[in-house]
Amino acid sequence: MKLKRLIGTADFYRTVLTVAVPIMIQNGITTFVGLLDNIMIGQVGTEQMSGVAISNQIIFVYNLALFGIISGASIYGAQFFGNRDMEGVRYAFRFKLLSSSLIFAAGTVIFLFWGAPLIGLFLHEGESGSDLELALASGVEYLRLMIFGLFPFAISQAYAGTLRETGENVVPMYAGVAAVIVNVIFNYLLIFGKLGLPALGVAGAAIATVLSRYVELAIILIWAHTHLDRNPYLRGAYRSMKIPGRLVRQIVIKGAPLAANEVLWSVGMTVLIQCYSVRGLEVVAAFNISNTINNVFSTVFMAIGSAVSILVGQQLGAGELERARDTAYKTIAFAFLCCVTIGGVMALASPYFPLIYQTSDQVRSLASTLILIVAICMPQNGVLHSTYFTIRSGGKTLITLLFDSGFVWGLMIPIAWGLTHYTSLSMPLVFIAVSAVDLVKCFVGFRLLRSDMWLNNMTRSLEF
Numbered sequence: 001m002k003l004k005r006l007i008g009t010a011d012f013y014r015t016v017l018t019v020a021v022p023i024m025i026q027n028g029i030t031t032f033v034g035l036l037d038n039i040m041i042g043q044v045g046t047e048q049m050s051g052v053a054i055s056n057q058i059i060f061v062y063n064l065a066l067f068g069i070i071s072g073a074s075i076y077g078a079q080f081f082g083n084r085d086m087e088g089v090r091y092a093f094r095f096k097l098l099s100s101s102l103i104f105a106a107g108t109v110i111f112l113f114w115g116a117p118l119i120g121l122f123l124h125e126g127e128s129g130s131d132l133e134l135a136l137a138s139g140v141e142y143l144r145l146m147i148f149g150l151f152p153f154a155i156s157q158a159y160a161g162t163l164r165e166t167g168e169n170v171v172p173m174y175a176g177v178a179a180v181i182v183n184v185i186f187n188y189l190l191i192f193g194k195l196g197l198p199a200l201g202v203a204g205a206a207i208a209t210v211l212s213r214y215v216e217l218a219i220i221l222i223w224a225h226t227h228l229d230r231n232p233y234l235r236g237a238y239r240s241m242k243i244p245g246r247l248v249r250q251i252v253i254k255g256a257p258l259a260a261n262e263v264l265w266s267v268g269m270t271v272l273i274q275c276y277s278v279r280g281l282e283v284v285a286a287f288n289i290s291n292t293i294n295n296v297f298s299t300v301f302m303a304i305g306s307a308v309s310i311l312v313g314q315q316l317g318a319g320e321l322e323r324a325r326d327t328a329y330k331t332i333a334f335a336f337l338c339c340v341t342i343g344g345v346m347a348l349a350s351p352y353f354p355l356i357y358q359t360s361d362q363v364r365s366l367a368s369t370l371i372l373i374v375a376i377c378m379p380q381n382g383v384l385h386s387t388y389f390t391i392r393s394g395g396k397t398l399i400t401l402l403f404d405s406g407f408v409w410g411l412m413i414p415i416a417w418g419l420t421h422y423t424s425l426s427m428p429l430v431f432i433a434v435s436a437v438d439l440v441k442c443f444v445g446f447r448l449l450r451s452d453m454w455l456n457n458m459t460r461s462l463e464f
Contacts, residue, residue: 005326006333016307016331022169024303026176031295036184037205038292040191042357044201046285047131049359051138052202053288054122057273058115059146061266062107066154068262069103070096070161072255075395076247078165078310079317079457089166090233091243095251096158098241104154108147115143122277122284135281138202145206149213156217159224165310168230171223179216183208257397261405268408272434275416276427283427285363286354290370293353297346297375301382304335309389316394321455328390328449335382343378350375369428377435380442387445394454403445411437 008016042049073095080088119139123132160172186208193199200207224231277284308331315324350371354364392400412434419430448454 005329008330008334012327012330013334016304016311016334019164019169019310020303020307022173023164023306024299026173027302028296028299031299032180037187037209038288039356040187041202041205042289042359044191045134046359046363047135047281048138048202049288049357050281050284051119051135051140052142052205053284053291054119054135054273055115055139055143055146057122057270058111058118058143061263061270062103062111062150063153064262064266065107065259066100066103066157068259069099069255070158071258071262071392072251072397073099074161074165074309075254075313075393075397076251077162078313078393081166082314082317086233088247089162090237091247092251093158093162093233093237094241094243095248096161097155098243100154100158104151107150111143111147111150116140119143122274124278124280132281142202142206145203146209149210152213152217156213156220159217159220162233163220163224163231164306165313166231166233172220175216175219175223178219179212182215183212186211254395254397257401258392261397261401264401264405265408268405268413271413272408272416275413275420276430278420279427282360282363283366285359286366286370286427289354289357289359289363289367290374293346293349293371294374297342297378298381300338300342301335301378301385304331304338304382305385305389307331308335308386309393312390313393316455316457319457321457324393325452325455328386332383332386332390332449335386336379339379339382343375346375346378347372366427370431373428373431373435377438380438383442384438384445387442387449391445391448391454394456396454396456399448399453403441403448407437407441411440 038049038053041052073092077089077092077096080086080092116136119136123135156175160175163169163172187205189195189197190200190204190208191202192204224234228235273284273287276287308328311327311331312324315321315327350368353371354367357364357367388400388404391403415437416430416434419425419433423430425433
């Protein structure tokens with residue numbers, strides 16, 4: 001591939017960053033607050049921190065299931081908007097509302113009745129003699145309170161996703177910033193008991209997060225419905241929940257593999273943590289610290305991946321196939337270069353970040369090593385994420401299912417299970433072996449990208 005095909009003009013990068021930066025800021029601030037939450041809970045104790053981390057890993061499955069169920073509609077929403085079909089955008093939006101409500105109901109039932117057993121799967125005695133009962137109690141307490149935030153999060157994702165697909169990137173960012181401010185303030189007040197409020201510890205962290213979810217939803221709803229000139233698809237959106245049958249079928253056909261992929265991938269990531277957890281609670285704590293800083297740095301390539309999905313989707317919907325191909329190649333190359341830089345910064349931070357936590361030297365040392373490994377893998381993760389969203393934007397969702405979850409369940413989990421249960425390899429070596437699978441995945445992704453099988457305009461026969 002010629003080098004000039006991978007390098008864009010100043011106008012190209014300005015366009016990408018116009019889409020990516022608001023998403024990056026919103027996600028970055030949100031994950032930074034997650035980092036602050038983590039650090040604050042880490043001051044309470046290792047067991048409490050681990051219990052909350054396990055609960056958040058379970059909630060992560062809910063979040064990804066929600067993302068997956070609305071992703072099929074998002075593909076069509078972006079392409080309908082690229083074709084200036086507002087009726088189609090309205091139908092896609094309705095599908096998101098209905099499907100996200102179903103995920104909310106399912107998540108609530110699962111967390112209420114099976115939350116404690118799920119948390120218990122991650123609790124194993126290690127070398128440090130941790131209090132597993134305290135970790136379990138902390139995790140259950142946190143999860144039960146977080147249930148109250150599932151609904152506002154589901155609805156805000158349906159709205160925010162549609163706003164981004166239609167070019168309104170800034171409002172979800174502002175809503176996220178406001179939610180973050182609320183979260184930080186009430187975390188401090190309720191975890192440690194400031195300004196006369198009770199010191200609630202883990203419960204305080206959950207309450208603060210739930211409050212922030214409602215603030216985020218309120219801001220998005222108020223702005224969206226008071227600016228109907230900029231969001232014409234919302235006119236009459238609630239007069240009925242009618243969606244044309246053929247569009248529902250197409251969204252389900254394209255969206256079912258995406259939903260399955262997000263669920264299988266998130267469950268797969270959770271199973272990986274469970275595999276690692278058999279080495280002890282201190283391993284769970286170390287991975288929690290590593291994942292926390294990784295989430296902050298990963299916002300860069302996550303936002304670029306979202307930009308790929310939106311820009312390429314709009315261009316495919318407008319029938320500009322060659323432009324879509326050019327955008328995809330240049331944006332993936334841009335993601336790689338960005339991740340080389342942020343990976344270097346993360347590597348430099350790896351010895352120092354774990355020192356923030358009030359935990360054992362063993363946990364800090366392991367966390368530092370894991371952070372360094374993740375930093376080295378950052379460029380390949382950036383390429384994989386953008387490649388996945390490029391293929392997805394053209395509706396090749398079954399292939400993305402095999403590409404993403406297929407590798408997790410077919411290679412990563414068996415390797416992690418075998419090495420943690422049947423060998424005495426250290427956790428860093430086990431983690432390196434599992435992470436190396438992504439090198440094979442990069443090669444497969446490159447071949448899929450070059451095949452052009454993802455260059456499809458799916459809305460041409462679905463105009464309303």
